[in-house]
Amino acid sequence: MSDRTVQTGIKAAEDASGYWTANIRIIVISLIIWALVSFGFGILLRPMLSGISVGGTDLGFWFAQQGSILVFLALIFFYAWRMNKLDREYGVEED
């Protein structure tokens, strides 16, 4: 085994773990937002948002019935876009 193949092997292993770490980071950030809008604004933090009124009720009600769904949509499309970019950065995309 030449030095060069050993180095490429190490490089590939580092890349693979770097790619996975970056992926986990994006997932964690996305899930924090996911939980914040639904369990947070929609349920637990609703009393804190009660001062902000929206169409005859408060912001928490809007998040529980509509807002969180819109944020979920944005999150999934953001993740798809960001991960497809990350695939190319690390050269692990499909052919």
Added chain:
Amino acid sequence: MDQFTLNLLFVGASFALYIGIAIWARAGSTSEFYAAGRGVHPVTNGMATAADWMSAASFISMAGLIAFTGYDNSSFLMGWTGGYVLLALLLAPYLRKFGKFTVSEFIGDRFYSPTARLVAVICLIVASTTYVIGQMTGVGVAFGRFLEISNTSGLLIGACVVFAYAVFGGMKGVTYTQVAQYVVLIMAYTIPAVFISLQLTGTPIPALGLFSETTATGGEGSVYLLTKLDQIVTDLGFASYTEAHKDNLNMVLFTLSLMIGTAGLPHVIMRFFTVPKVSDARWSAGWALVFIALLYLTAPAVGAMARLNITELMWPNGTNGEAVSVEQIESDARYDWMATWQKTGLLDWEDKNGDGRIQYYNDKSDAMAEKAAANGWEGNELTNFNRDILVLANPEIASLPGWVIGLVAAGGLAAALSTAAGLLLAISSAVSHDLLKGQLTPDMSEKAELMSARIAMAVAIGVATILGLNPPGFAAQTVALAFGLAAASIFPALMMGIFSKRVNNVGAVSGMLAGLGFTLIYIFLHKGWLFIAGTNSFPDTVDGSLFGIQSTAIGAVGALINFAVAYGVSLATKDTPQEIKDLVESVRVPAGAGVAVDH
């Protein structure tokens, strides 16, 4: 043309459309029959997934549950959409990379154990069967109404139609049929909502109408629709629409159960196995949610507006005026829907105090007792209003034209039949393919496999019909139990299979058994063993329940137990072999994903 003929025409035409498309698409290519979705654009696949996913629970039942409880049932809205985020971020791309067709195959391979595969199959069968019970409830309501017969007869006829539909089978596999079903379903849901939103708020988009000022009668200037609704329901002693009345713990756990369950149900996950590429699996989940959101953003508006319409019909002179008279209900065309629905046994009223008027109010409210006594009311006289009829009755309640009512009947049936048939196919393939051929009798013939699949289907629908006659709840509540079961068993195993290299065969099996066992026993303790009424040990209320957690919300706790047991047992037992670690590594990167292969 009378309403009955019109309904028949719409239902018949929509069925002819699905069958026509199935035949046309089948003639094009038979190989696509099994691998629906491969070579199909993510947008098309997303639409088909949405049709597959939105069942009687979403279409028929959900808005009714929201209408009669308001904010507290927002859990359905957040839960059944938020699960797609988990699916897109934590499962779909990796399962696609793995490249097999069934969930139990992934679990069997990743946990290098036929036992794990067997346990996964059992979990899938339990969750899917519970799900079908909920669908049958919805099917009974839809058939009962549109054939104008009792709910029970409707359920029995519906069961026969679902069975024929599932055996015909082609419906499920052909993506374009599902696209047609989606189009029928979403039109049937949104068109009446647009009409009603225009009537009540002048806004053509129901989702915006919900938060708009109402143009309906009410006297003192313009008020927001929700403000007005809050006021009239509290006038009648009901809980306010927009405030929270459920404790946070139950609401959070219930929402979480629905989210995790969404990402653990086999018939949804399966769709992501067969998209052309890993990157497409990511986009597909997003497109599916776009099409689902069209219904889910409309549903809360449907619920609130229907509640307002019903209350105003029962109190045509305002909540402080005289209630509607029996004579008016019998003669006024705007009340015709009440007589029609009375035939199904799901709606009823009775003039208890004999004053010739029907007083609709909350007779359990202490505040109302005084007012009732002063006016000589002897209890709520709208004695039965099944939540599951609300969406189907909605266009009639709002006096919309006959063709809209026919369209809604067709949409409700499309939603219930497509999902019920899809679930029956999932159950039958689990029994015949994964259980019998994969485990018990590996050398069984193709013909015997097909026969056992049909028998499994017949047994499943038989069980679901019997239990559907006395369902453990309204359609969406029963379906919520199925989600709890899927959440506690399948999702944790899939997620740990991808995100941990340490969780091994023993751990996964113990985790799934602990999660499923705990959740199932907890549900049976509160809902009755095998859902048979009266055999429950604890009342199914927050206060009476074992841990202060409702049975519909327990799935999230079951999932936590599954995670904890699986991880603990894995740490105490032998590490996973190197080839499994390599398998996990390869699943994590998209490169090298081949075409999904058949087993």
